[in-house]
Amino acid sequence: xxxxxxxxxxxxxxxxxxxxxKQSSLEPGLVGFLCTCNFREKDCIRDAYELLxxxxxxxxxxxxxxxxxxDNTKTTVAKDDSVSDTEQDDxxxxxxxxxKEINRLKxxxxxxxxxxxxxxxxxxxxxxxANPLEIVTKIVTELDETKQQRTRYILxxxxxxxxxxxxxxxxxxxxxxxLEKYFAQEPKTFSIVFNHHSNxxxxxxxxIKDLAEIISKKNPGNKADLKNPELAVIVEVIRGVCLISIxxxxxKFKKYNLVEICNVKEPGNSxxxxxxxxxxxxxxxxxxxxxxxASKDIVIDNTK
Numbered sequence: 001x002x003x004x005x006x007x008x009x010x011x012x013x014x015x016x017x018x019x020x021x022k023q024s025s026l027e028p029g030l031v032g033f034l035c036t037c038n039f040r041e042k043d044c045i046r047d048a049y050e051l052l053x054x055x056x057x058x059x060x061x062x063x064x065x066x067x068x069x070x071d072n073t074k075t076t077v078a079k080d081d082s083v084s085d086t087e088q089d090d091x092x093x094x095x096x097x098x099x100k101e102i103n104r105l106k107x108x109x110x111x112x113x114x115x116x117x118x119x120x121x122x123x124x125x126x127x128x129x130a131n132p133l134e135i136v137t138k139i140v141t142e143l144d145e146t147k148q149q150r151t152r153y154i155l156x157x158x159x160x161x162x163x164x165x166x167x168x169x170x171x172x173x174x175x176x177x178x179l180e181k182y183f184a185q186e187p188k189t190f191s192i193v194f195n196h197h198s199n200x201x202x203x204x205x206x207x208i209k210d211l212a213e214i215i216s217k218k219n220p221g222n223k224a225d226l227k228n229p230e231l232a233v234i235v236e237v238i239r240g241v242c243l244i245s246i247x248x249x250x251x252k253f254k255k256y257n258l259v260e261i262c263n264v265k266e267p268g269n270s271x272x273x274x275x276x277x278x279x280x281x282x283x284x285x286x287x288x289x290x291x292x293x294a295s296k297d298i299v300i301d302n303t304k
Contacts, residue, residue: 026117026241028165032126033112033136034158034236034243041123043153045114048125051151052112055135063111118239119197124160132159133246140253143261156257158234162244166202171235171242172210179214182231182246187221191229191250196237207235227251 033052037044056063112125129135136159143150164174182188192211194204211233215222232250236243247256254260 024113024115026115026124026163026238028163028170028241030115030124030126030160030163031130031132032115032124032160033132034156034160034245035123035125035154036156037121037123037153038155039121040153041121044123045125047151047153048114048123048157049112051139051154051157052125052127052135055138056111056129059134059138060129117197122197122238124238124243132161133248135159136256137248140256140258140261143258144253147262147264149259149262151258154258156255158236158243158245158247158256160236160243160245162242164242164244166199166237166240166242168202168206168210171202171207171244172214174242175211175233175244176214178244178246179211179218179233183215183218183222185219187219187223188231189223189225189229190215190231190233191224191226193232193234193250194237195235198239199237202237202242211235 033048035044035048111129112127115124115126117124136157139150139157162174162178164170183190192208194207196202196204212224215233228251230248232247234245234247234250236245247253250256254263
């Protein structure tokens, strides 16, 4: 019996672990933030939570009061000492149920929660907020104005508005919806940036061509600008999913690299580096990667 019980517990435990892993994996339908780092993922996650919660509280207010019903439930249920033992038992059951429900709702409505991307140094923070671009814009704008480093381990921080399957039909369908919001009104200059991690089935040229056609159809006045676009459309393919980000003033804000934004230019075109806990070698690798990425941005001739 003991052996059978152990086997049963073992399989149940493995099943629960698989469910947890599935629930916390990067999958279509999510909205949030993509962070990159150099080998300090736990520190990067901690920095991301602190930074995002701080700016979210400034914009939307704190979400902590949602948990205040916990104490009220306890006091209300235990108020009357004159009830019978049976009624007290029932009240205790209700109280336990309500407390569990409150704790569940607290975890469900958590503003930010890390999910597994399956790729090292690439972190995704899912969010319940509908507009991740609003927070990132406030962060990069403040960093650009103050030049005060607010994070030690996050390199790039991108707002992700769409997560879909990494198939061209899915990418075009989801991209059409999000691009409508940004390119269907006044003409905009744009660039398309493509990057991939652990996926070689999606081809850069195909993605760039198809998205450029969608943008052109939204408004014939939309034109490509490699050096200083008003909007950058960033496509990040991570294993079996595709993430789409819209980043205003992408190159002005150093491709949303929070470290580079705070680098202070001094007379003679020299640059003073803000000290962080990242090694010089790691930062150089990130910069080279971004330079390589920039060289593959789209340039389209709209003079036809």
